[in-house]
Amino acid sequence: MLRTTASRVLDDNDRDEVLALLDTDPVANVFVASRVRSVGLNPARLGGQMWGFGSRGGLTSLCYAGANLVPVNAGPEAVHAFADRARRQGRRCSSIVGPADAVEPLWERLEPYWGPARAVRWAQPLMATATPAPIPPDPLVRRVRPEEFETLFPACVAMFTEEVGISPEAGDGGALYRSRVAELIRIGRSYARIDDGTVVFKAEIGAVTPQACQIQGVWVDPAWRGRGHAATGMAAVVEQALACFAPVVSLYVNDYNAPARSAYRKAGFTEVGTFMSVLF
DSSP states (O other): OOOOOOOOEEEEEGGHHHHHTTTTSTTTHHHHHHHHHHHHSOOOOOOOOEESSSSSSOOOEEEEEOOOOOOOOHHHHHHHHHHHHHHHHOHHHHHHHHHHHHHHHHHHHHHHHHOOEEEEEEEEEEEEEEEEOOSSTEEEEEEEEGGGGHHHHHHHHHHHHHHSSSSSTTTTTTHHHHHHHHHHHHHEEEEEEEEEEEEEEEEEEEESSSSSSSEEEEEEGGGGSSSSHHHHHHHHHHHHHHHTOOEEEEEEEOTTHHHHHHHHHTTTOOOEEEEEEEEE
């Protein structure tokens, strides 16, 4: 058995060291880094705990434990320590997500206690670009306006249900999801092509740091698929993201989603890593 030191719950005194560690891979760590930069490490504001592996001044690994469980720079000993804490605490997250080389052994240790999972996405290419797309962007893709929330929201629900396998309106009736969609519109990070009240294409910029941003929620209305809207729509979002938010734009995609991967490549994305997700 691996000999490990225990993980510990971090607080705002660890913020600078945490951000320095997150910045070693700003593309892979953009989601966690955006949370820490926005609200710090106090669990009440963070929406969960940040676990650290290594002593203060010698921090080597992190694990965000909130709605998602997200390991960061976690080698075998850190994975063992995080799995031990997660097992003792009990499952409070809806997914485990992050670099496959950490999520896979983490899930291997947690599955006997937390399993079975509803779905496991074993390989999700992490893709990124730092340049405008080599194809013309769709000129009709633009920021969604607050008064268009009711038009956009059904498309967001359809995207989530198709991607995750359950409706975001389950449980709390969709209150939390509605709030998140509205917030992304309010802060100017929701983009769509809306033709005569129909959402043809949509995507959001879900996480932003000074180094990178991450696109999420990419969706094309099924009636409009196969016409190139995903590629040209993504080209438009990339153009806006590079101009307004960060020097690198990223996303991750299921390996079996060949049409999406093709569209992203046409929009200039290349693979820079592999994520894995375990969904509950």
